[in-house]
Amino acid sequence: MSVDPDYTPDFNLGMRAEIQQLYRPDDRSLWNESAPDKTATDVEAGSYAQEFALIVRRERHPTTNQIALQSITVQSPLIKKVLDGTFTSFEGLNTQLKQLTFKAPFHPFYYRWHRFEKLREVEQDQKTKDHLDLLYPILSEEIMPHIEAMKDLTKNKVISFDYLWTIFAPGMEIYTKLNGQDRLMELTDNRYGANMGGEFFTLECRYIDCDGSNFGYVSSSVDIDKFEGVKKLVDLDAFPSHLHPDVENLVDRLHARGKKLEQLNGFHHMSYSGFYIARSSRQIRQRRVESSRIIIDPHTFKIYGTPGPGLGSIESDSHVDSADNEILAGTHNVIYKATTQAFREYQNALGNHERRWKEELLGGSKILSPKQRLLCTPVVRGYCLAFKTWAEFYVENVCPIRWSQNAFRRLVLPHGYKEIIRAFVQEQLSRDDEFDDIVHGKGLGFIMLLSGEPGVGKTLTAESVAEEMRQPLYMMSASELGETATEVEESLEQVLELTNKWNTILLLDECDMFLEARSTADIRRNRLVSVFLRQLEYYRGVMFLTSNRINDFDAAFESRIHLTIHYPPLDTLSRLHVWKTFVQMGDLKSWLSDEDLETLARIEVNGREIKNIVKTARLLSKQEKAPLAMQHVEMVLKVKKGSFV
Numbered sequence: 001m002s003v004d005p006d007y008t009p010d011f012n013l014g015m016r017a018e019i020q021q022l023y024r025p026d027d028r029s030l031w032n033e034s035a036p037d038k039t040a041t042d043v044e045a046g047s048y049a050q051e052f053a054l055i056v057r058r059e060r061h062p063t064t065n066q067i068a069l070q071s072i073t074v075q076s077p078l079i080k081k082v083l084d085g086t087f088t089s090f091e092g093l094n095t096q097l098k099q100l101t102f103k104a105p106f107h108p109f110y111y112r113w114h115r116f117e118k119l120r121e122v123e124q125d126q127k128t129k130d131h132l133d134l135l136y137p138i139l140s141e142e143i144m145p146h147i148e149a150m151k152d153l154t155k156n157k158v159i160s161f162d163y164l165w166t167i168f169a170p171g172m173e174i175y176t177k178l179n180g181q182d183r184l185m186e187l188t189d190n191r192y193g194a195n196m197g198g199e200f201f202t203l204e205c206r207y208i209d210c211d212g213s214n215f216g217y218v219s220s221s222v223d224i225d226k227f228e229g230v231k232k233l234v235d236l237d238a239f240p241s242h243l244h245p246d247v248e249n250l251v252d253r254l255h256a257r258g259k260k261l262e263q264l265n266g267f268h269h270m271s272y273s274g275f276y277i278a279r280s281s282r283q284i285r286q287r288r289v290e291s292s293r294i295i296i297d298p299h300t301f302k303i304y305g306t307p308g309p310g311l312g313s314i315e316s317d318s319h320v321d322s323a324d325n326e327i328l329a330g331t332h333n334v335i336y337k338a339t340t341q342a343f344r345e346y347q348n349a350l351g352n353h354e355r356r357w358k359e360e361l362l363g364g365s366k367i368l369s370p371k372q373r374l375l376c377t378p379v380v381r382g383y384c385l386a387f388k389t390w391a392e393f394y395v396e397n398v399c400p401i402r403w404s405q406n407a408f409r410r411l412v413l414p415h416g417y418k419e420i421i422r423a424f425v426q427e428q429l430s431r432d433d434e435f436d437d438i439v440h441g442k443g444l445g446f447i448m449l450l451s452g453e454p455g456v457g458k459t460l461t462a463e464s465v466a467e468e469m470r471q472p473l474y475m476m477s478a479s480e481l482g483e484t485a486t487e488v489e490e491s492l493e494q495v496l497e498l499t500n501k502w503n504t505i506l507l508l509d510e511c512d513m514f515l516e517a518r519s520t521a522d523i524r525r526n527r528l529v530s531v532f533l534r535q536l537e538y539y540r541g542v543m544f545l546t547s548n549r550i551n552d553f554d555a556a557f558e559s560r561i562h563l564t565i566h567y568p569p570l571d572t573l574s575r576l577h578v579w580k581t582f583v584q585m586g587d588l589k590s591w592l593s594d595e596d597l598e599t600l601a602r603i604e605v606n607g608r609e610i611k612n613i614v615k616t617a618r619l620l621s622k623q624e625k626a627p628l629a630m631q632h633v634e635m636v637l638k639v640k641k642g643s644f645v
Contacts, residue, residue: 212299216311242346258373274397305390452567455606
């Protein structure tokens with residue numbers, strides 16, 4: 001706005017308690033005083049216009065050709081002071097601007113209409129009231145029809161596409177369902193849009209995520225495609241959370257889920273049952289697992305997995321000062337007021353958790369508020385040990401591990417073996433011993449070689465030790481490391497780094513190709529072995545290597561392996577122990593006598609074969625709905641007779 005230097009104003013900026021009415025026939029013309037027949041002189045740019053409390057602009061509507069309100073510019077500092085309280089914490093609006101302009105249909109005023117009315121009602125200064133009385137009737141004429149229409153629609157629990165904007169106020173929580181998961185998100189903005197697929201209504205939202213140490217907001221959006229007529233509110237892809245038909249149960253479940261995420265943010269070794277999501281640059285894959293061990297580690301996920309979203313800072317839930325709280329107590333946005341009963345039920349459900357939360361705060365810990373917990377993501381990031389993949393796990397499917405209490409005790413090994421293994425592993429995992437190599441950092445790990453025929457308990461030894469120590473077990477076959485020296489080095493480097501970071505027991509199965517002596521004839525294999533040896537030198541954790549047979553052991557490995565245990569073929573006594581162990585597992589009743597088991601123990605089979613025989617015999621007995629008996633085992637043996645005659 002230009003100011004004439006020779007003009008002497010009668011009022012300071014915006015203090016004339018009058019309205020400057022402006023008009024233009026179309027959006028290409030200059031603003032003029034109301035009479036359409038006057039010559040356009042751009043009255044808005046004049047010095048006189050700056051004195052008015054309000055500048056109201058009207059123009060001909062392109063569709064109806066009727067004169068319609070286009071915008072209002074608030075110049076009055078008195079009105080701006082009231083609007084400052086009206087629009088506290090309203091995103092994208094600053095009431096201190098010199099040119100504070102609101103455009104029709106005045107969405108910010110619609111959402112905060114009852115707040116504006118309350119502040120106007122309690123205003124004590126007469127001059128401010130005079131200025132507010134200029135603005136109120138103009139806005140009321142525009143906004144009240146929308147409020148009445150919204151009330152009628154929500155009373156009947158429906159909404160039209162054109163009126164979607166009336167039920168979504170920025171700052172409120174909305175409910176939606178993504179990937180089968182109930183979600184609550186905070187609405188930050190909304191807008192109508194269109195593309196080649198048609199028209200839609202976009203809800204710009206944010207939810208709370210974590211990175212292993214902190215929590216923060218992440219932006220997201222939900223689109224509602226155009227529909228004809230009216231639609232039930234609960235049938236929308238998203239709707240205000242307090243209108244959920246089972247809001248109390250929803251709040252309880254999502255609060256529990258958010259609190260659980262809060263506890264899981266960091267490093268945890270857990271059990272998981274259900275679908276998980278594995279993302280890559282090429283695809284998004286879902287896989288189901290049952291009682292699978294996982295590592296929850298959002299921080300390391302960001303390094304090796306798909307980079308997660310950046311986190312915005314979390315501000316306090318309280319935006320309004322205490323003085324405003326007293327004045328505006330019980331004054332809610334138009335949607336909440338139109339659906340008072342539903343909103344009250346939502347507040348009551350949330351209030352139960354807020355009371356307990358205030359008690360938790362007495363401990364001085366910095367924790368998420370109940371409302372923030374409702375906004376938490378349903379997934380936590382980590383690593384699936386079974387399938388060796390970075391993944392997103394649904395929080396509700398994560399549970400503590402049920403450790404096997406008898407796995408190590410049931411392990412069949414020659415006398416003294418178990419005690420030696422337990423002692424070595426326990427001391428190494430404690431990391432108390434400061435013994436080091438002459439070269440700092442070398443030889444700090446503990447490497448154990450388990451050799452013997454298949455099915456004698458090598459793999460079971462590592463699994464049982466992990467159960468006994470209650471530590472993660474990272475299992476992989478040597479063939480998974482790759483074929484070239486470069487692939488092996490990269491794979492092994494990552495595996496060793498992760499297992500060391502997580503204090504995991506590493507089982508490298510079937511590594512004969514690395515352990516056999518090198519020869520000058522196979523340069524490619526020599527390169528693989530050299531890489532393997534170099535990585536072992538600086539490993540700091542516990543590693544089990546297994547081998548079925550080694551004809552010619554490479555001398556370089558002898559100096560790097562701390563303990564070698566050879567597993568002889570199972571003798572009759574050992575086989576009897578294995579038979580008893582597998583027969584007694586589970587709740588299925590058995591009619592196998594000690595004599596039957598002693599007879600079976602005389603058959604030369606390994607431990608893995610015994611497990612498979614018992615498992616198949618149990619399936620037969622279940623099919624017949626009878627206890628496990630010798631006849632079931634004999635039937636399996638007859639079928640498999642050619643395998644071990």
